[in-house]
Amino acid sequence: xxxxxxxxxxxxxxxxxxxxxxxxxxxxxxxDWGRLGGALFRWELIVEQFPGIITTAARNTLIFTVFGxxxxxxxxxxxxxxxxxxxxxxxxxASVYIEIFRGIPLLVTLLLLGFxxxxxxxxxxxxxxxKGVVPLSLVAGAYMAETIRAGIEAVPxxxxxxxxxxxxxxxxxxxxxxxxxxxxxxxxxxxNELVLLLKDTSLISVLGVTAGSEDLARFGKDxxxxxxxxxxxxxxxxxxxxxxxxxxxxxxxxxRRAKAQTR
Amino acid sequence: MTETHGPVxxxxxxHKRFGDNHVLxxxxxxxxxxxxxxxxxxxxxxxxxxxxxxNMLETPSEGSVRVLxxxxxxPDCDLxxxxxxxxxxxxxxxxxxxxxxxxxxxxxQRKVLRRSAEDSAARARALLARVGLSExxxxxxxxxxxGQQQRVAIARALAMDPSVxxxxxxxxxxxxxxxxxxxxxxxxxxxxxxxxxxxxxEMGFASNVASRVVxxxxxxxxxxxxxxxxxxxxxxxxxxxxxxRVQQH
Numbered sequence: 001x002x003x004x005x006x007x008x009x010x011x012x013x014x015x016x017x018x019x020x021x022x023x024x025x026x027x028x029x030x031x032d033w034g035r036l037g038g039a040l041f042r043w044e045l046i047v048e049q050f051p052g053i054i055t056t057a058a059r060n061t062l063i064f065t066v067f068g069x070x071x072x073x074x075x076x077x078x079x080x081x082x083x084x085x086x087x088x089x090x091x092x093x094a095s096v097y098i099e100i101f102r103g104i105p106l107l108v109t110l111l112l113l114g115f116x117x118x119x120x121x122x123x124x125x126x127x128x129x130x131k132g133v134v135p136l137s138l139v140a141g142a143y144m145a146e147t148i149r150a151g152i153e154a155v156p157x158x159x160x161x162x163x164x165x166x167x168x169x170x171x172x173x174x175x176x177x178x179x180x181x182x183x184x185x186x187x188x189x190x191x192n193e194l195v196l197l198l199k200d201t202s203l204i205s206v207l208g209v210t211a212g213s214e215d216l217a218r219f220g221k222d223x224x225x226x227x228x229x230x231x232x233x234x235x236x237x238x239x240x241x242x243x244x245x246x247x248x249x250x251x252x253x254x255x256r257r258a259k260a261q262t263r
Numbered sequence: 264m265t266e267t268h269g270p271v272x273x274x275x276x277x278h279k280r281f282g283d284n285h286v287l288x289x290x291x292x293x294x295x296x297x298x299x300x301x302x303x304x305x306x307x308x309x310x311x312x313x314x315x316x317x318n319m320l321e322t323p324s325e326g327s328v329r330v331l332x333x334x335x336x337x338p339d340c341d342l343x344x345x346x347x348x349x350x351x352x353x354x355x356x357x358x359x360x361x362x363x364x365x366x367x368x369x370x371x372q373r374k375v376l377r378r379s380a381e382d383s384a385a386r387a388r389a390l391l392a393r394v395g396l397s398e399x400x401x402x403x404x405x406x407x408x409x410g411q412q413q414r415v416a417i418a419r420a421l422a423m424d425p426s427v428x429x430x431x432x433x434x435x436x437x438x439x440x441x442x443x444x445x446x447x448x449x450x451x452x453x454x455x456x457x458x459x460x461x462x463x464x465e466m467g468f469a470s471n472v473a474s475r476v477v478x479x480x481x482x483x484x485x486x487x488x489x490x491x492x493x494x495x496x497x498x499x500x501x502x503x504x505x506x507x508r509v510q511q512h
Contacts, residue, residue, distance in 0.1 A: 159357060161353070162353065162358075164343075165351040166370075166420070167347025167371060167375040167423065168343065168375055176370060176374060177370075180361050181359075
């Protein structure tokens with residue numbers, strides 16, 4: 001029996017609705033809600049996390065994020081300019097750096113620098129903050145270098161030619177003509193990288209952490225051990241969402257606005 | 264920079280290769296003060312490359328380029344200082360889209376010539392008046408027509424008080440009805456005695472304004488002379504063929 005296009009679309013839609021409702025009903029029946037609530041949503045345990053989860057944990061996560069981002073941006077800009085340099089050794093060095101730090105998982109880099117360097121050299125990190133932020137910046141810098149390079153390359157070549165023909169030096173032309181235009185292009189992807197970075201700060205929790213320097217993930221994990229209940233991690237997750245959702249919404253807004261402008 | 268006597272631009276045995284592509288095959292060309300030299304020729308003949316070698320946007324493979332007495336191919340030559348005295352106007356305008364019209368004209372005055380904000384703005388306004396765009400100083404390039412953008416680009420180049428102006432097919436990207444306003448500005452510059460090197464497809468402009476017309480083909484100068492001779496009565500067969508093709512439509 002041949003169906004019209006509209007009939008087929010409607011049949012497909014009913015199928016999707018049916019499957020979705022079926023799965024929801026199944027979950028509702030099978031799951032032991034009492035046990036789940038007891039393990040993940042104990043209200044008094046959530047209340048117990050305050051104010052430390054904000055004043056210590058979220059604060060430290062934000063500090064790691066801000067300094068990691070600032071360090072990453074500085075390194076990223078430097079390596080992007082080196083990638084675009086006419087000096088071949090600069091290009092090679094930047095490429096090798098970017099490949100290495102993008103290719104090794106952040107967790108491994110954190111462990112290598114955090115534990116490996118003290119073992120290998122006898123030198124100790126002065127504090128948890130440095131131990132976390134330095135590897136975070138190094139890795140963020142490698143990712144941002146590629147984003148920034150792509151943004152600079154997206155600025156039409158004629159812009160550099162016009163600036164140079166007016167007598168501007170290469171660094172002057174970069175700073176006043178090319179990078180301001182590149183920044184507009186890269187702000188949305190860079191904000192996405194900020195979100196990734198914010199979540200990646202949770203990996204710092206694997207390093208030895210002194211009291212008062214716990215990030216959100218570590219704070220939640222320690223509280224889980226103490227309470228023998230997973231509720232604190234749910235609280236930590238919610239605090240992450242409070243920080244990341246505004247940023248992702250900001251990116252979505254910027255992308256909508258950019259699309260509207262190019263029309 | 265000292266002003267020297269002799270030609271403003273002096274090109275000797277200039278070659279340019281892009282890989283295996285030998286684009287310029289030995290160009291000799293002098294441009295004297297106040298001369299308007301129009302370079303014509305089929306596309307791919309090397310006209311634009313020649314112009315871009317004058318301010319070293321392309322590095323010559325061989326030969327010499329001297330502008331205002333400076334050897335541009337000398338690695339010790341201060342290219343930025345030399346380029347500040349060479350105005351260039353591009354086919355695609357290349358205005359800075361993130362700056363207002365006024366800032367487009369002021370930025371290089373401020374950053375390169377170190378003029379004060381007031382002096383730069385005063386100079387920019389005078390030039391905007393000259394190209395007939397005084398009311399557009401707060402506009403952004405994207406809000407202007409192509410002809411208006413190109414007139415701002417000319418004002419931007421003039422703000423540096425150049426000794427010579429290079430025009431690289433300045434009207435080729437314009438809608439036909441906008442070509443005239445740009446050519447009018449170029450003609451007024453020529454009338455004031457500006458030294459100009461103009462790559463163009465506008466045979467009317469070349470005939471009426473040029474002091475000398477240079478016909479290029481295949482990377483060499485085929486013939487040159489006053490427009491009445493090169494365009495009016497060409498000696499070379501290649502020139503005749505080119506002109507008959509251009510003037511058919």
